Amino acid sequence: MSYFLPSLRFWLASMLVCVITYTALMLALAQALVPAKASGSLVERGGEIIGSALIAQDFSSDRYFWPRPSAIDYDGMGAGGSNLSPTSADLTERAQGLIARHGATPENPLPADLVAASGGGLDPHISFNAAMFQASRVAASRGLGTGEVRALIEREAFTPGGIFTSGRIVNVLALNLALDAAAE
């Protein structure tokens, strides 16, 4: 029983310092240094929130680039992965549907990220190859030249870790916004 009082006092002190002061300090710092990021990196167009730069959203029309598959159907409130083993038959079945949807063939195979769901189901990026794969579809449905769309992909593509990574990736929402902007 003799440890109850110090426990209580340490509870109070740590609550004040490690929860209240720490949270308040970090809120103030983050909102002062990087207000847009601190509020979730929201993307606006014409004054309306159209999504977050960090969060994948569903695109299904041919006019837009499609993101990686999502085990949780791009639910921003319920992120998660498929949690299927790489040996799972369900995974093969899901991949077959995606291959058909993208119109991939053994001669023109699909980049692997377009059949593999991400860990959170909200990965906002696709690989450079995955964007290039979709360029002709998007170009055809918009009546643009494939070269024009490819140039747009080149412009938006980046290496996530600078010199420490090799493959380039593209933010799907940013690319689709650039597409819409190019059309105007």
Added chain:
Amino acid sequence: MLEAVILIILVVGGAAALSWPLGKYMTALFSGKYARFDSGVARVVGPVPDQDWKRYAIALISFNALMFAFVFALLASQHLLPLNPDGQSAASLDLVFNTAASFTTNTNLQHYSGETTWSYLAQLGGLMWLQFVSAASGIAALAALARGLGGRNTMGSFFLDAGRAAFALLLPLAVVFATVLAIRGVPMTLEGAAVATTLEGATQTIARGPAAAFVAIKQLGTNGGGFFGPNSTHPMENPDFWANIAEMIAILLIPMACVWMFGGLIGRMKHAGVVFGVMLAFLLVKIGGAVTFESTPTQAFADLAVMQDTGNLEGKELRLGATTGPLWSVLTTSTSNGSVGAMHDSLNPLTGLMPMAGMWLNATFGGVGVGMIGMFLYVVVAVFIAGMMIGRTPEYLGHKIEGHEMRLAVLALFSHALLILGGTAIFAATPWGQDTLNNIGAHGFSEILYEFSSAAANNGSGFEGLDDDTPAWNIATGLVMLIGRFLPIIVPLAIVGSLMAKSRRAESAGTLSVEGATFGGMLAITVLIFGALTFFPAAALGPIAEHTALMR
């Protein structure tokens, strides 16, 4: 391959380099070099008299009991309390029990998804608070153990040590890391979810919250519980490559520094260097294995019209780079952190074996404080066996190791295996486990084995396909976490208490040295035999069976 090696050097090398000065600082802090800070803590918590091992252990248990009770009450009543912008409702009591036990024991096993279960008050005032004080409890226990071994008459004072760890170690580091994460894009806001109208006109609700503060301490304190359901695979929790590097370094930093602190407090840095080397060797072997096994493309896409030029991408994020998944899976399980940077359930079967091995050993750096305590148990066994082999009295730092200490050490080491294998056997044989699987066959067995390994090792990661929010899982893993936390803290304190009661002998030329490569090799073999071979049959039924039967 070069890319993978550079990333590993950046993360493991970076953490190792930072751990040295941090370990020096922790040694000074826990030796009472900052007297004014110490008296400040004493003013806050009351008198801090020196304690023997029993009093120290009782103080630790008392405070941990209060931690559990307070957070249990807070979680159970969150729907009645403020700071709940997304209107989270009451959670089931078995989930509340499991979550309170999970965060009190520094495990952070999560049978829920944060963004749809807990209010901001529950996350910050309950779970984040426990991430500070449970980590502080572990570090305090190590300081006490080291004092006893180093020849002091007492173990110090628990509340003083906990205050030092929480306020002068974890808090300043958390402020630094949280700032870095916020700058890279982790949200830090008290506003509720954002509602967006997508380019195609659909409505998307986007969870956010005070994540930067939460993620920093989750990584630093080997806690691992994510703010969002899928942990650090969630783009808001781990927004880019550099945030990812910072988060991975934060996993290793304090567990590594704890070894130097141990060496500093016992006054034997060379011995600490040998222990550090053994831990690092195990870590690197596991990393090498995981990165290699994971470079095999996803088996399920083998005969399809899919490019086979990348490794297994299922459950991984592109912005974090291909090596992050397997590297993070090893770091997080070697240290009892339990956060994830890729979905472990979707790792290739043999890759999935590496994180399990990390949790079975649980001391190749291990949790903050407790990892080094776990390694101390292996040291006791190694010294005893080596002494028997060469026909000398087993001694460690001048303390005579006898039957009593050996019995206690073996009890603590075997309880870990018993909790994991016993629990797995029961749940694999009954509907409690069988009805909750996401995958069939050997992989389903792996899901159960992983869950009990994670609970017993106070890790908290999972094969998340498992449908684990059931009363049976919540209660069973809750109990396993509590036993798996407190038994391996109290028993080593008792061992040191028993050593302190005996007269200490001066080390002579006849004493087995604990500073050379011979001792390092002996320690590594002991860890391998006790820690790994015990679990070999279970591994053969799970990941190894899946690999041999299904991978081509």
